[in-house]
Amino acid sequence: xxxxxxxxxxxxxxxxxxxxxxxxxxxxxxxxxxxxxxxxxxxxxxxxxxxxxxxxxxxxxxxxxxxxxxxxxxxxxxxxxxxxxxxxxxxxxxxxxxxxxxxxxxxxxxxxxxxxxxxxxxxxxxxxxxxxxxxxxxxxxxxxxxxxxxxxxxxxxxxxxxxxxxxxxxxxxxxxxxxxxxxxxxxxxxxxxxxxxxxxxxxxxxxxxxxxxxxxxxxxxxxxxxxxxxxxxxxxxxxxxxxxxxxxxxxxxxxxxxxxxxxxxxxxxxxxxxxxxxxxxxxxxxxxxxxxxxxxxxxxxxxxxxxxxxxxxxxxxxxxxxxxxxxxxxxxxxxxxxxxxxxxxxxxxxxxxxxxxxxxxxxxxxxxxxxxxxxxxxxxxxx
Numbered sequence: 001x002x003x004x005x006x007x008x009x010x011x012x013x014x015x016x017x018x019x020x021x022x023x024x025x026x027x028x029x030x031x032x033x034x035x036x037x038x039x040x041x042x043x044x045x046x047x048x049x050x051x052x053x054x055x056x057x058x059x060x061x062x063x064x065x066x067x068x069x070x071x072x073x074x075x076x077x078x079x080x081x082x083x084x085x086x087x088x089x090x091x092x093x094x095x096x097x098x099x100x101x102x103x104x105x106x107x108x109x110x111x112x113x114x115x116x117x118x119x120x121x122x123x124x125x126x127x128x129x130x131x132x133x134x135x136x137x138x139x140x141x142x143x144x145x146x147x148x149x150x151x152x153x154x155x156x157x158x159x160x161x162x163x164x165x166x167x168x169x170x171x172x173x174x175x176x177x178x179x180x181x182x183x184x185x186x187x188x189x190x191x192x193x194x195x196x197x198x199x200x201x202x203x204x205x206x207x208x209x210x211x212x213x214x215x216x217x218x219x220x221x222x223x224x225x226x227x228x229x230x231x232x233x234x235x236x237x238x239x240x241x242x243x244x245x246x247x248x249x250x251x252x253x254x255x256x257x258x259x260x261x262x263x264x265x266x267x268x269x270x271x272x273x274x275x276x277x278x279x280x281x282x283x284x285x286x287x288x289x290x291x292x293x294x295x296x297x298x299x300x301x302x303x304x305x306x307x308x309x310x311x312x313x314x315x316x317x318x319x320x321x322x323x324x325x326x327x328x329x330x331x332x333x334x335x336x337x338x339x340x341x342x343x344x345x346x347x348x349x350x351x352x353x354x355x356x357x358x359x360x361x362x363x364x365x366x367x368x369x370x371x372x373x374x375x376x377x378x379x380x381x382x383x
Contacts, residue, residue, distance in 0.1 A: 003035040006301065007052065007092075008101040010069040011042030011076065011108035014278035015128040015142020017290035018069035021103055024294025025126065026055055032298060037095060042104065043111060044076040046088045052095060065287055067145075067280045078111055085120075092121055101297045105129035105140070106332050109309060113329035116307040124300040125309035125329055126293045130278055132180035135335045136327035137311040141293060144286040144362035146174075146277040147184035151363065153273045154188030154223055158369070161269075162219040163378060168209060168260060168268040172253035174277060175225040179339040181277070184359065185223030186351040189369035191216065193349055194256075196227035197338050200349070205230065205256070206263045208349055213266060217382035226250050233259055285322070285362055292324045300326060320361040 006029055010018050022038075029036050036055045039045025045052050063070050078084045091097075100123040102112040109125045116123050127134050130146035154171050162169045171190070173182035179195025186193060191212040194200055205222075213220040226235065227249060235252030257268040282290065289312055296310035311327040314320075343355045356366040369375050 003033060004098040005035040005037060005096055006099045006101060006298075007037045007039050007045070007095070007097045008055075008071075009039030009042050009045050009103065010071050010073050010128070011102065011104035011111075012073060013075075013105065013129065014068065014073065014275065015130050015140070016067040016145035016278065016280060016282035017141035017286045018073075018103065018128055019063040019066045020282060020287045020290030021126050021128060021141060021294040022069065022071065023060060023064045024291035025101055025103075025297050026060055026294070028295040028298040030056065032302060034298075037097065038071050041072050041074040042076050042108060043078045043102075044074050046078065046091045047076065047081070047084070048087050050091055064291070065281055067282060075107065077107070079114060088115075089120060097121065099123065099301050101126065101301070103128055103294075103297075105131065106134055106336070109134075109329055110332040113307065113332050116329060122301070122304075122306040123329075124297050124306060126297045127309060127311065129176075130174065130181055131176035131178055133176055133178035133337045134332070135337050136309075136331040138314045138322070139312050139362065141286060141290045141312070142278070142282070143180065145280070145282040146181055147187070147359065148283050148363055149277045149280065150181060150223075150273065151184045151187035153271070153277070154185040154190050154221055155369070156188075157271050158189050158191075158219070158221040159374060159378075161271075162221050165267070166218040168213060168220050168222065168257075168264075168266050170222045170224055170253040170257050170260075170268065170270050172224050172226050172251070172270065172272045172274075174274055175227055177227060178337060179225055179344065182223050182225040183339060183344060183351050183355055184363070185221075186355065187359065187363055187366060188223075189221065190223035191220040192222040193344075193351065194222065194224040194228045194230070195339055195344060196225040196229065197340070197344075198346055199229040199231060200346075202230050202232050202259060204347075205349070206260060209260055210264055213264075222256075224253050224256065226252060228252055230256065283362075289322060289324065296324050296326065314361060317357060322361055
């Protein structure tokens with residue numbers, strides 16, 4: 001009897017948990033007796049010039065704890081190219097693919113749902129994105145690591161550079177239209193946080209920056225989303241080509257720095273970790289859950305639960321216990337998970353306690369920066 005063939009690929013932007021998710025899916029698929037094809041560059045692997053590799057017998061132990069994706073990625077949309085679907089069907093038939101596991105964010109999984117709707121091939125998904133804006137999953141794999149790296153970046157800029165030089169530093173976070181990644185800067189002690197969900201008045205930012213700079217005795221750090229909307233200023237348009245029609249801006253922090261310096265007369269600098277937070281080894285919880293999600297995706301195929309995706313669940317907010325279950329791919333239809341007022345105070349530009357509670361299973365219990373030994377020493381000096 002011929003083995004059934006499963007195609008697996010990663011689409012969209014980077015996220016540190018991609019390789020662990022691949023590892024979980026591939027190792028489970030082997031145990032289940034599948035032939036496994038790895039698709040290079042996301043949905044592009046099923047295009048006219050697409051490439052795949054047989055992973056059935058390749059030793060992949062090395063990817064288990066690595067960031068990135070060894071299968072590479074792209075933002076290819078199979079519904080946005082001439083003869084795209086026809087070519088996709090032809091490739092599926094030629095490669096004798098029986099099932100597809102698509103790993104990605106809302107665009108990659110949204111395309112997977114469309115294919116499921118058209119009954120082209122049995123398909124399941126697994127989520128990922130540092131944006132953390134996917135519905136039906138408590139967090140999106142890759143976000144815990146990105147949140148950790150960003151919070152550490154903010155912490156070090158605040159303690160070392162902003163304090164020592166009596167400056168305001170603006171740290172620009174890579175986000176989509178939801179502010180989860182930039183809000184993680186609260187764990188690093190960010191004095192102001194500017195998310196992308198709502199337009200923010202420049203006068204409010206200037207007033208709060210001045211206030212917190214003085215409260216800190218002449219230093220402050222502002223964490224800002226690269227997609228923030230601020231009255232009177234804007235960033236540079238990102239010229240990255242995108243088949244899903246997503247438009248982005250970058251470097252709004254540079255415009256804000258000029259405005260703050262002009263208004264307050266305080267030396268204001270910018271630090272942009274950018275894609276750094278998408279890379280590097282995933283933190284422990286991200287790695288462990290990523291592997292389980294990959295395994296779950298294969299289990300969905302075994303149980304004929306097509307049109308579903310593996311998902312992260314927190315059964316109770318009274319516990320930090322995290323489980324893996326499933327959710328319908330239909331949830332990807334134009335649905336997002338914005339950071340709302342229950343998590344964030346848009347008048348004072350600070351997170352609320354619920355945000356710390358939300359992040360606790362990923363980053364541990366929040367301890368205010370003033371409680372660590374070094375910050376207590378700083379406090380003695382400046383007071």
